[in-house]
Amino acid sequence: MDRPQIMGILNVTPDSFSDGGDHVGPARGLAHARIMVDAGASLIDVGGESTRPGAVEVPPEAEIARTAPVIAAISNVLDVPISIDTRKAVVAKTALDEGAFLVNDVSGFTHDSELAPLCARRQVPICVMHAQGEPGTMQASPHYDNVLLDIYDFLAAQVSMLCELGIERNQILIDPGIGFGKTISHNLALLRRISLFHSLGCPILLGASRKGFIGRIGNAPVAADRAPGSVAIAIEAIAQGVQVVRVHDVAETRQALQIWQAVTMDEHYGA
Structure with a gap:
């Protein structure tokens, strides 16, 4: 964490907002992971449930069927830490058994009460993200008294809870959750002052890639053009x-x- 790290996104869902269906299955998932590692990714984040605005929840059995074979394929071939992007304990457990290293929960460990204790027992690094509401409805009418302080307080409370369970603070990443129950103004306020979250004493992870507000501000309606x-x-x-x-x-x-x-x-190399 003393140098910036690039986490490559590997969606193995048929309906992700940006690349749904492109990397489904172990062969295609491994191939894309290899491309991202060769390009400079130092972590790979595998997700089997789309959490785009309006998405419906995926049954855990389907999520496991999508993610576990891909994680196994990557961990058997590539020397790269793998993150499982899930809100569910049973999905995380299977992923960890197959070689995942980190659990990335977009609900901030509020969706499944078994997930945080599982991570504490397994002593794995985690990422706790803020989201207002469920994916299906989170963009309906997001509201905050103060978007920076409200999210700061939520993350502080969750980090405290996780530490009480036995997870070391230096094993917790925090993510303000760009686009998860936020307007464009909320997103921009968070990005403008994201340094505020350093005072929580945890590394910060930012996931804003290709999100809708970039398309609206930058006149790029197609996600791949962002x-x-x-x-x-x-x-x-x-x-x-x-x-x-x-x-x-x-x-x-x-x-x-x-x-x-x-x-x-x-800092430059080969010049």
Whole structure:
């Protein structure tokens, strides 16, 4: 965590907002993971349930069937830490058994009461994210008294709860949850002051890649066309000290990060 890390997104769902169906199955999942690792990803985040606005919950059996074979395939071939993106304890347990290293819960450990104790027993790193409401309804009318402080307070409470269960603070990442029950103004306020969350004493993970507000601001209705805006956000977050950026476009993000490091820190290689 002393250097920025790129987490590559591997959706193995048929209905993800950006690349639904493109990487379903062990062979295609492994192939895309290999591409992302070669491009500079130092973690791979595997998800089997779309949590885009309006999405419906996936039964755990289906989520396991999508994620477990892909995680097994990656862990058997590539030397890269794997994250399981799930809200469910049974899905996380299977993923950890197959070689996952980290549990990334978009509900902030509020959806399944068994998930946090499982992670504590297994002593695995976790990411706790803020979301207002469920994916199916979260964008209906999000409201905050103060978006920064409300989310800060939620994350502080969840980190405290997780530490009480026996998870070390340095094993907890926090994510303000861009796009999860937030308007464009909420998202921009969080990105403008994301450095605030460093005072929680945990590494920060940011997942804003290709999200809808980038398309609306940048006039890019097709998700795959939002790489430039996604990279701009990633570099701004890294400039504020964010340790992990979760992205679809690994090669583009890595190139931008290398140039930013060369300009700001005189760190450059092969030149």
